[in-house]
Amino acid sequence: MGRPPAKSPAxxxxxxxxxxxxxxxxxxxLRRAQSAVFxxxxxxxxxxxxxxxxxxxxxxxxxxxxxxxxxTALARALGIDRSTLVPILDRLQARGLLVRRRSPxxxxxxxxxxxxxxxxxxxxxxxxxxxxxxxxxxxxSAAETRTLIGLLEKVRLGARSL
Amino acid sequence: MGRPPAKSPAxxxxxxxxxxxxxxxxxxxLRRAQSAVFxxxxxxxxxxxxxxxxxxxxxxxxxxxxxxxxxTALARALGIDRSTLVPILDRLQARGLLVRRRSPxxxxxxxxxxxxxxxxxxxxxxxxxxxxxxxxxxxxSAAETRTLIGLLEKVRLGARSL
DNA sequence: CGGCGATTGTTTGGGCATCAAACAAATTCT
DNA sequence: AGAATTTGTTTGATGCCCAAACAATCGCCG
Numbered sequence: 001m002g003r004p005p006a007k008s009p010a011x012x013x014x015x016x017x018x019x020x021x022x023x024x025x026x027x028x029x030l031r032r033a034q035s036a037v038f039x040x041x042x043x044x045x046x047x048x049x050x051x052x053x054x055x056x057x058x059x060x061x062x063x064x065x066x067x068x069x070x071x072t073a074l075a076r077a078l079g080i081d082r083s084t085l086v087p088i089l090d091r092l093q094a095r096g097l098l099v100r101r102r103s104p105x106x107x108x109x110x111x112x113x114x115x116x117x118x119x120x121x122x123x124x125x126x127x128x129x130x131x132x133x134x135x136x137x138x139x140x141s142a143a144e145t146r147t148l149i150g151l152l153e154k155v156r157l158g159a160r161s162l
Numbered sequence: 163m164g165r166p167p168a169k170s171p172a173x174x175x176x177x178x179x180x181x182x183x184x185x186x187x188x189x190x191x192l193r194r195a196q197s198a199v200f201x202x203x204x205x206x207x208x209x210x211x212x213x214x215x216x217x218x219x220x221x222x223x224x225x226x227x228x229x230x231x232x233x234t235a236l237a238r239a240l241g242i243d244r245s246t247l248v249p250i251l252d253r254l255q256a257r258g259l260l261v262r263r264r265s266p267x268x269x270x271x272x273x274x275x276x277x278x279x280x281x282x283x284x285x286x287x288x289x290x291x292x293x294x295x296x297x298x299x300x301x302x303s304a305a306e307t308r309t310l311i312g313l314l315e316k317v318r319l320g321a322r323s324l
Numbered sequence: 325c326g327g328c329g330a331t332t333g334t335t336t337g338g339g340c341a342t343c344a345a346a347c348a349a350a351t352t353c354t
Numbered sequence: 355a356g357a358a359t360t361t362g363t364t365t366g367a368t369g370c371c372c373a374a375a376c377a378a379t380c381g382c383c384g
Contacts, residue, residue, distance in 0.1 A: 017239055018227040021288065026299055026307060027199050027216055033314040033321075034196045035241060037189050040321040054189055055370090065180040072332060077179055079197060084371055086334060091369095100333095108332040108379045126183065137188055139320040144313060145188060151302065151310045152195040158301040159198040217341090234361060246342055248363060253340095262362095270350045270361040 037136050044132040052125055056092065060122050063098055068111035097121055199298050206294040214287055222284050225260055230273035259283055
């Protein structure tokens with residue numbers, strides 16, 4: 001499938017370009033893997049007629065599991081600015097997946113919560129994520145997957161320059 | 163500066179929020195590691211008074227190592243659309259790091275090449291990247307780093323849904 | 325108890341990545 | 355020669371990201 005067996009002598013040279021040091025770089029491998037995984041995530045959802053990004057999934061899980069979370073706390077957990085979170089919540093709220101309720105104890109805060117339909121959607125999404133995870137981990141044994149997650153965690157901690 | 167050592171009993175509860183299934187997900191670990199690594203990359207460069215993204219570094223390496231590369235070939239290698247590449251090259255060219263020369267053999271193509279100053283800059287950048295790589299890999303043995311890169315490659319191949 | 329400082333969510337403004345669609349110029353195929 | 359393809363570009367639409375400024379609200383402290 002790479003190229004027509006041996007037909008046209010030099011239809012498309014496909015020069016197999018030189019990547020220099022890149023293949024030895026951890027950051028490069030990470031970036032490429034991340035990109036492929038993101039594409040697989042998107043494809044898995046759109047194939048099921050759903051639309052969601054990994055970030056939105058993480059957000060929904062966090063809100064679903066932590067009742068009455070504030071936007072600032074959520075932004076912190078996601079590692080993004082509070083102002084960045086606003087349009088994301090707007091969209092999710094417009095889709096009817098979550099609501100911003102005024103906190104009774106503190107009039108400044110919004111207590112975030114999934115709607116019932118948001119809860120159902122999250123269950124559905126979680127199923128799709130499991131399918132997706134099965135695919136991206138298909139070339140790894142269960143032990144390798146655990147190892148990988150552990151190593152990624154070490155990288156994350158080592159990178160801390162924030 | 164983090165917080166007053168042990169003064170007020172419950173100044174900020176910091177509720178340690180529940181991440182649900184997220185910690186078991188490979189995609190989640192990947193995304194978090196990627197984010198931290200990106201931040202470390204930026205910090206490493208800006209601390210040295212330079213400014214570059216991982217993507218730009220990869221692009222420069224590719225152009226430096228593959229003389230006369232066309233924009234379409236480069237976009238393919240980077241996994242982005244040719245139209246996305248245009249403003250990126252504009253910026254790099256404006257910084258004097260590379261040039262678009264018209265190909266003598268094919269008037270449609272641009273033969274990309276680093277300028278001499280671009281070559282010098284790339285050498286400097288490569289040094290910074292090595293520093294950065296040392297930091298993000300600081301909690302890993304050399305063997306673990308190799309293992310990690312190998313596992314990431316397997317993930318990338320497994321994810322192929324393009 | 326009244327004002328001041330801190331916190332929260334939001335708006336605005338700027339930057340950058342990404343894709344799709346449409347186009348002119350150049351090349352290649354028929 | 356004429357048609358089809360390729361290449362780089364422009365335009366338009368999303369979306370993420372941050373910083374700075376702001377109104378509303380809360381909490382502390384005099």
